[in-house]
Amino acid sequence: MLTVLIADDEYFIRQRLIKIIDWERLELEFIGEAENGNEVIEKIDSNQVDILMLDIKMPIKSGIEVAEHIMTNNIKTKIIILTGYNDFDYAQKAVKFKVEDYLLKPINKDTLNEALLSCKNTILKSLEKQKKIYDYNNYQKHIYLYNTILDFNNIHSLYKEYPDFKNYHSLLFIGVFYPNDHDNYIASFISYLAKCFNELNKETIFAQSYKESESISIIQLITKSKTAIKVNYIKEMVIDYITKDNYVFIAIGDFISIKENWTKNYKLVWNLLYQRYFIDDNIILSKKLSSPNKNKYKTITIRKNLLLCLNSKNYSDLKKLINDIFINIRKNASKDYLILSLTEIFVTLQIHFPDQINSKSINSFVQELISENYSLQYLQDTVNTYSNQCMDYVNHEKPSNTSLVNRVIKYIQKNYTDPFLSVAEISDFFELTPTYLGSIFKKIAGQSILQYITELRMEQAKKLLNTNKYNVTEISQMVGYSDVFYFSKKFKKIHGCSPKHYSS
Incomplete structure (x- = not known):
């Protein structure tokens, strides 16, 4: 809430002003009163005062002197002058010191509240503009630093663009x-x-x-x-x-x-x-950090054994094979071996069951899978889900739980703009565990819940960009991303260009 300070040398005038202001409707907060110019300056210098209702004729320092102090010291307080003197000279001085409004006593209730509302709206527009400038400058710096991380910029160019980093x-x-x-x-x-x-x-x-x-x-x-x-x-x-x-x-x-x-x-x-x-x-x-394994990883047999299990239509053999693969992953304790094994599994499934594994890039799919999870057991469960899905296809079995997945999809379509939407939140809503719901969704939809949310958001972002009505920051928030930098990076990864270039 914006704050208001009332300054007038007459006690009863101050009390009447406090009484006739519609504080609740205007959403303004009264933070005090003052009876002379020095007291006003002390309060402004020590408190955040957004709006100052200021009598022009006051002891010690006049309202004009207070207004001059505010302007000279670049204080952001907006001033509404109150005076019983319809004096053009005073009005001219008030304008000189960027006073927001000039009201004659006795103050009319409606006129006063309208003046306060207008002043409030001016402040809010200014704050919104400042925030956009601040956010844009921060975004530009963020991009520049990230490009320095990627080695597109060197430290000398960083110093030139942002000299403060020399410190x-x-x-x-x-x-x-x-x-x-x-x-x-x-x-x-x-x-x-x-x-x-x-x-x-x-x-x-x-x-x-x-x-x-x-x-x-x-x-x-x-x-x-x-x-x-x-x-x-x-x-x-x-x-x-x-x-x-x-x-x-x-x-x-x-x-x-x-x-x-x-x-x-x-x-x-x-x-x-x-x-x-x-x-x-x-x-x-x-x-x-584990040292790279100098021995060549033996993943070539994965494809052959996986196909044998799938074509034999034996679920228990398939489960045992996947368990053996993950035993080897645990033994190697290597990120590279983990990626190679998962890639070999999903490439095999995609080649022979393209309708069941519809990811455009298996490499990106695997990278996202290991980025979003934290346990080998979860990855093993995921591999089991996809493999069983393919075996179901071989056995010509119709997938179950279609109704549940359709309800989940409708829920996501309704709530995708919420930045807090997550697999955990969706699971809580349907009173299921994330692992169980995730496996069912993958089996029916052919992709993870997170992949579906991301693709939906990116499609909606494209539609909004095509309207040319909104900037990238606004669209990022409209499709559920609070971090515009992350949104831009995700958009480029999926659509091949940044949102800015897509709309230009």
């Missing part, structure tokens, strides 16, 4: 996997880290995040300290913050000089996050 010396990336209410979790985590660094070095750090999937963000911390903070201290910070559960994983990279290559350290954190499949800890450090 920073050290950099750290922290990866976060968290599937529930991800955006709010990341915002809260960044605030916590900023507070910890401030307490440690008495300095403000530059911190922001890059959302890479629905469940993964990489946080970038840039500090002015020339001495790198020990990673063990960062680990202690994280331990104090996170709860020990199966849903949050934090990967902590290495502190480097801001002048070093960012790409290498960004990829390091990415690879660290994949270790969540192979270790029993929520916090992953660089020393826990």
Whole structure:
């Protein structure tokens, strides 16, 4: 709510003004009164005052002197002048100091409330404009820094574009996997880290995040300290913050000089996050990154054995084969082996059952699958679901639970604009576990719930872009993305170009 201060040297006038203002309807908050110019200045300098109702004739300092103080010090308070003197000279001075309105006493109730409403609307429009400018500038900086991470820009071009970064010396990336209410979790985590660094070095750090999937963000911390903070201290910070559960994983990279290559350290954190499949800890450090297996991965037999099981129409043999594949994945404890195995499985299924596996790119499908999950058991369940679906097709069995999936689809179509829509939220609504509902949906729809939500949002985004009525930020919010940077990246991945270029 916007705040209002009433300043008049006559007590009864102040009380009448307080009484006749329609505070509730206008959604304004009364924060005090003043009886002389000095008192007004003291209150404005120490409080957030959005609207000042100011008598032009007051003791010590006049209303005009107060207005001059406000303008000279670039204070954002809007002024409505109140006076009993219909004096053109006063009016001219009021205009000079950018007074919002000029009302003659005795003040009419309706006129006063109309003036306050007009003043409020002016402030809100100004705030909205400032926010759009602020958001745009932040978005541009976000893109520039991300391009620096990708090595499209170098540190010297960054200094030229944003000279303030010359004052920073050290950099750290922290990866976060968290599937529930991800955006709010990341915002809260960044605030916590900023507070910890401030307490440690008495300095403000530059911190922001890059959302890479629905469940993964990489946080970038840039500090002015020339001495790198020990990673063990960062680990202690994280331990104090996170709860020990199966849903949050934090990967902590290495502190480097801001002048070093960012790409290498960004990829390091990415690879660290994949270790969540192979270790029993929520916090992953660089020393826990498994060494590449020099032996050639033996995935070539997967295709042959998988086809034998499918064509034999034997569910138990199929389940045993998939279990054996995941035993080998656990033994290798390698992201590369995990990706190779899953790719081999889904390429085989797509080649022989194209109607059941309708993903355009198996590589993208596998990457998204391992980005959005955290346990090998869940991945194994997913592979079982798709494989059984293909075997059902071989056996000419009609899929069950079609009615449930249709209800889920209708629910998603109704609520896709909600940024908090998630598999967990949908599962709660239908009173089912996420794993069970996810497996049923994949079996019937041929894709995951998350894939369906993403495709629906992107199709709606295309329609909105074609109208040429909205900017990218507005469309991002209209289709359920609170992070316009992530929306743009997702749109480009699916449609091959950015939203801006699509609409141009």
